Amino acid sequence: MAADGRIHHRGYHSEMTRDDRLPRDAQSILELAARSMFELFANASEGMMLVDRDGRVVWINDQYRRFLPALGFEREEDFVGHPVSRVVQNTQMHQVLATGKPILIDLLTNRAGTFVVSRIPLRDDAGEVIGVLGIVLFDHPETTLQPLISKFARLEQDLSEARRELASQRRTKYTFASFVGSSAAALEVKRQARRAAQSASPVLLLGETGTGKELLAHAIHAASPRAGRPFVSVNMAAVPDTLLEAEFFGVAPGAYTGADKKGRDGKFKLADGGTLFLDELGDMPMSVQVKLLRALQEGEIEPLGSNKLVSFDVRVVAATSRDLQQMVREGSFREDLYYRLNVLPIRVPPLRERQDDITLLIEALCEDIAARGGGAQLELTADAQALLGAQPWRGNIRELRNVLEQLALRSDTHHIEAAQVDAVLREAGLPALAPTAVARSVPRPLPAGDLRPLPEQIAELEQRAIGLALAQTGGNRTAAARLLGISRASLYDRLAGQGDLSEFQTIV
Ligand SMILES: Nc1ncnc2c1ncn2[C@@H]1O[C@H](COP(=O)(O)OP(=O)(O)OP(=O)(O)O)[C@@H](O)[C@H]1O
Numbered sequence: 102m103a104a105d106g107r108i109h110h111r112g113y114h115s116e117m118t119r120d121d122r123l124p125r126d127a128q129s130i131l132e133l134a135a136r137s138m139f140e141l142f143a144n145a146s147e148g149m150m151l152v153d154r155d156g157r158v159v160w161i162n163d164q165y166r167r168f169l170p171a172l173g174f175e176r177e178e179d180f181v182g183h184p185v186s187r188v189v190q191n192t193q194m195h196q197v198l199a200t201g202k203p204i205l206i207d208l209l210t211n212r213a214g215t216f217v218v219s220r221i222p223l224r225d226d227a228g229e230v231i232g233v234l235g236i237v238l239f240d241h242p243e244t245t246l247q248p249l250i251s252k253f254a255r256l257e258q259d260l261s262e263a264r265r266e267l268a269s270q271r272r273t274k275y276t277f278a279s280f281v282g283s284s285a286a287a288l289e290v291k292r293q294a295r296r297a298a299q300s301a302s303p304v305l306l307l308g309e310t311g312t313g314k315e316l317l318a319h320a321i322h323a324a325s326p327r328a329g330r331p332f333v334s335v336n337m338a339a340v341p342d343t344l345l346e347a348e349f350f351g352v353a354p355g356a357y358t359g360a361d362k363k364g365r366d367g368k369f370k371l372a373d374g375g376t377l378f379l380d381e382l383g384d385m386p387m388s389v390q391v392k393l394l395r396a397l398q399e400g401e402i403e404p405l406g407s408n409k410l411v412s413f414d415v416r417v418v419a420a421t422s423r424d425l426q427q428m429v430r431e432g433s434f435r436e437d438l439y440y441r442l443n444v445l446p447i448r449v450p451p452l453r454e455r456q457d458d459i460t461l462l463i464e465a466l467c468e469d470i471a472a473r474g475g476g477a478q479l480e481l482t483a484d485a486q487a488l489l490g491a492q493p494w495r496g497n498i499r500e501l502r503n504v505l506e507q508l509a510l511r512s513d514t515h516h517i518e519a520a521q522v523d524a525v526l527r528e529a530g531l532p533a534l535a536p537t538a539v540a541r542s543v544p545r546p547l548p549a550g551d552l553r554p555l556p557e558q559i560a561e562l563e564q565r566a567i568g569l570a571l572a573q574t575g576g577n578r579t580a581a582a583r584l585l586g587i588s589r590a591s592l593y594d595r596l597a598g599q600g601d602l603s604e605f606q607t608i609v
């Protein structure tokens with residue numbers, strides 16, 4: 102190749118280069134260098150080919166000929182003379198022809214294998230691209246370049262996973278059709294949520310754990326004029342208090358050293374034009390409540406470490422299972438923020454207020470479980486359904502779903518009788534009594550022989566209660582703490598002291 106980056110060729114390898122600015126002997130050395138480089142490549146590479154300005158293969162060398170059978174060609178004339186894009190799958194030669202830019206190193210995978218290749222445009226004296234030289238630098242890169250290739254493959258995989266996750270987070274998963282229920286209470290919730298979708302005001306979803314608040318938040322976004330824009334959630338219970346501010350407002354470049362040096366967009370920015378879902382609102386620390394209120398009032402945020410205000414356009418949907426009014430009275434939730442968010446409150450009823458929906462829900466949930474698990478859909482006998490219908494469902498639809506998932510996992514057949522339901526309910530710590538007996542439910546007495554040291558029994562009871570609460574809430578620790586009437590922090594303390602509780606989280 103010449104100093105000006107051009108390859109001049111006549112009959113493909115006679116005169117390789119010419120630079121009129123060079124003295125004669127330097128010129129001949131350069132030509133020699135170009136020729137020996139070409140020869141070096143021709144010998145050291147695994148194969149070379151040339152295509153003309155129309156993208157047709159016009160020449161291949163002996164080494165290249167070895168690939169023909171693997172590419173699907175018995176005879177050379179079926180390959181040479183034909184458009185390269187037709188005879189070599191996934192080739193980029195025509196790309197180089199079109200842009201005139203070399204691809205110095207690339208991985209090419211096709212039916213013949215994976216190759217490290219190089220593609221260099223050939224120009225005439227006027228600088229016009231008249232063809233492309235393709236060089237197979239290595240075949241079997243998986244052996245020669247193993248470390249590099251596996252690193253590349255790993256990065257590619259990480260990237261596509263991250264992309265997938267991001268896409269699924271930003272896309273709403275549910276629409277109103279996903280909110281199953283035809284009882285009066287369910288229809289009323291859907292009516293209110295549909296109306297809220299058309300408004301730009303904040304929505305506040307209030308209801309017990311597992312009633313479908315998150316599902317409704319997605320559905321409201323999907324039915325709103327912002328449906329084409331991002332849906333971004335922040336779960337107050339899942340993000341440590343100290344990180345929440347950065348999570349919401351972002352970090353300016355250079356504000357920190359290390360991982361955050363480049364700065365990071367906050368959720369307000371990510372949700373721009375779309376919906377910001379504030380999940381577990383009641384768990385928001387006071388310090389962040391103040392900043393959130395200011396952001397909502399001003400319509401502007403200030404990323405950490407920056408002194409610039411950035412305006413945003415988000416629609417806020419918040420959800421909580423806590424009693425916010427009570428929290429306001431106790432002083433643990435700011436009254437001004439409460440009023441700011443409580444513009445369109447929607448009360449999501451617990452399952453026990455919409456018992457009529459249980460049959461429909463069982464059907465829909467079983468269908469979903471089968472679709473995800475790939476097995477046959479469960480069919481419950483009338484007795485089995487009646488047994489489920491008589492449960493108190495403190496964990497609501499999430500708990501019902503967990504029980505059905507357990508049934509699908511445990512039973513060998515898809516036909517489910519009341520006895521199997523009874524067994525699973527017992528294990529989940531639900532009353533598991535015949536429907537008519539539910540009203541008479543009484544605590545079972547301790548076996549008389551079970552007299553062990555009191556601290557031991559208490560610890561065991563505590564452990565069991567925590568396990569059951571986690572099972573009922575699908576591993577949701579905030580919700581479990583609430584069911585147990587203890588703080589999230591003290592639940593975490595107790596969990597930290599008990600190694601064997603993890604099984605409760607994996608079975609649900
Ligand atoms: N009406 C419904 N129809 C079908 N599935 C539902 C319905 N409501 C809830 N679910 C399912 O129940 C589970 C719990 O719902 P979701 O996460 O929305 O509850 P939540 O109110 O946000 O609970 P938490 O307060 O514990 O966060 C999810 O799997 C959801 O898909």
Ligand SMILES: [Mg+2]
Nearest residue numbers: 314315380420
């Ligand atoms: Mg939720």
